[in-house]
Amino acid sequence: KKKKKIINLRAGAVERVLSAFRSVSGDEGVSVGSAVREQHGRDESVHRCQPPDVVVFPRSVEEVSALAKICHHHQLPMIPFGTGTGLEGGVGALKGGVCFSLRKMDQVLDLHQEDFDVTVEPGVTRKGLNSYLRDTGLWFPVDPGADASLCGMAATSASGTNAVRYGTMRENVLNLEVVLADGTVLHTAGKGRRPRKTSAGYNLTNLFVGSEGTLGIITKATLRLFGIPESMVSAVCSFPSVQSAVDSTVQILQAGVPIARIEFLDDVMINACNRFNNLSYAVTPTLFLEFHGSSKSMEEQVSITEEITRDNGGSDFAWAEDEETRGRLWKARHDAWYAALALRPGCKAYSTDVCVPISRLPQIIVETKEDLIRNNITGPIAGHVGDGNFHCLIVLDPNDPDEVQRVHSFTERLARRALAMDGTCTGEHGIGLGKRALLREEVGPLAIEVMQGLKATLDPKNLMNPGKVL
DSSP states (O other), rough: OOOHHHHHHHHHHHHHHHHHHEEEEEEEEEEEEEEHHHTTSSSSSSSEEEEEEEEESSSHHHHHHHHHHHHHTOOOOOOEEESSSSSSSSTTOTTTTTTEEEETOOEEEEEEGGGTTTOOOTOBBBHHHHHGGGGEEEEEEOOSSSBHHHHHHHHHHHOOHHHHHHHHHHHHHEEEEEEEETTTTETOOTTOOOOOOOOOOHHHHHHHHHOOTTTTTEEEEEOOEEEEOSEHHHHHHHHESSHHHHHHHHHHTTTOOOOOOOEEEHHHHHHHHHHHTTHHHHHOOOOEEEEEEOOHHHHHHHHHHHHHHHHHHHOOOOEEEEEHHHHHHHHHHHHHHHHHHSSSSOOOHHHHHHHOOGHHHHHHHHHHHHHHHHHHHHHEEEEGGGGTTTEEEEOOOOOOOHHHHHHHHHHHHHHHHHHTTTOOOOOOOOOOTTTHHHHHHHHHHHHHHHHHHHHHOOTTTTTTTTTOOO
């Protein structure tokens, strides 16, 4: 009886609020339709859909701020939504409330070619920005695979295949505009500022990079751009064992080769990619490599790398030099998620995301493969091994409780194995819903208290994406 009463009260509050929302964003900017709510209640993770009560579609920071003030006044939770390509359940509305779908704010603002920076709104995706930059000779390299919202990538501290050379979102965000829980608008580095470096005050920008919507809604991001390299070539090299492939990676980095991408795929993953993309790579542990630079510097990078891989029993390089062949190669890598799913039609995929110091990588990957085989789990491995980060793309039947339990135990063991090697439970996907206990193990109770204190200062009513991260 009591529960029903609470729901009715909430429904009443929502009704009152809807007309306020409509006065800010117009009728077409507010949706309570179940299909739209469902669509905004889930990402690409295994976490079940938890739809918000309302979805709003603001067109400007002023609208985001006005809507946030209404939510704050009525104590309604706020959940920011970019493209829904996250992997940790970060957009689920655990306590109902209001989803801020930011796709209508899709402008690229303030491109400064000579300064290598640009400011984007949250509806701008990675591919959208790079297509906008096409004729400038510049690009934004951070590449999580999905065509994600750049502000969403900032919110999760995303990275991907290029991070070994160009860094993650943490290194490439110069400033953020954020709407806080009470609707006030914060510029984390000062309004309009975009120096290449700063020692001014606390690093608020990187407090919000990786905050997963729990401290505020990112409405603009100023990003660092890079010159498109004179040439790029990719190569594929297969190895007799996991150990030899991963040893090669560590040695290539230790030799100081400024490699642009170095991706590891185990035999199970290569087999899945072959089948999914009609390719014919040897079904053994494999590295996908990419070199960026001038023709002269490339020769040197390639010859050092070939020598190292050869010494480790690697095959001759299969080269991809023209853009189309390179595109096919990296599409195969980026489609790994779908290729893994295709191994067991009708099943769901869950991607682990541990990251360890690179010297520990051979050991953790070998132990993880043994663990997968021992527990009869389908989990092809693909990883950004240049950063010590790898994913097990576990394919499971969510309706088989025994398998779900086996997978859960496996992911806990894997995370603890990474922590025991001085690593992290998440290199790029974030904490979201499923890793909150692991975060406490990773940073310790005192660091959690400090985080909770920051959260309480910025969002005392706990309205910003409640139930995530902490």
